[in-house]
Amino acid sequence: MAQNAQASPVTNISRKTQATQAGQYYGSPQLTQIPFSYMMNTTNFYGQGFIPPATPSPPPSSDILSSILERLNSVDKKLSQLDQIHQTVSGIVSRIDKIEQRMNSFETRMKELEKSIDFSRNMIENITKKNRVNSTQL
The missing domain is CATH 1.20.5 (Single alpha-helices involved in coiled-coils or other helix-helix interfaces)
Structure with a gap:
């Protein structure tokens, strides 16, 4: 759990905050429950931070x-x-x-x-x- 409070070197946002933002952007409360280490190992999330979807x-x-x-x-x-x-x-x-x-x-x-x-x-x-x-x- 101490890892979740560390700041990301790329975005300077705590990992817990990043997971919360992901849930906000993509409208899924389950996304906030995904372990951050899993998200950091996926190619879509590693070192990029979260990008909100384009408005239609x-x-x-x-x-x-x-x-x-x-x-x-x-x-x-x-x-x-x-x-x-x-x-x-x-x-x-x-x-x-x-x-x-x-x-x-x-x-x-x-x-x-x-x-x-x-x-x-x-x-x-x-x-x-x-x-x-x-x-x-x-």
Whole structure:
């Protein structure tokens, strides 16, 4: 019993007073009869003191509910617009990817064509040089 008169280090309220307050807050006289050592070993009471329950708020009015519903509908509409925009952008991105692949293919073909033209030009120059040399020797 000497323990019940000691002050709690966390709340500076005697343990007997804490148990009495618990009975007041939760409306149960049986709670004041629970040994304090049991309450201190439970996770809800250990070192926290007692917190009174929140007072219930009045139910919201229909005006508030209708304004919340309107805002939710507005958000839903905007989200659906964002979905449409996302689909459109995805389609554009896929088209751009295809165009980029085609451009890369065209660039590769152009480089091959330039190499072929350079090779043909060199062959023509070699043939004309040989023809000149042969014609001067005759």
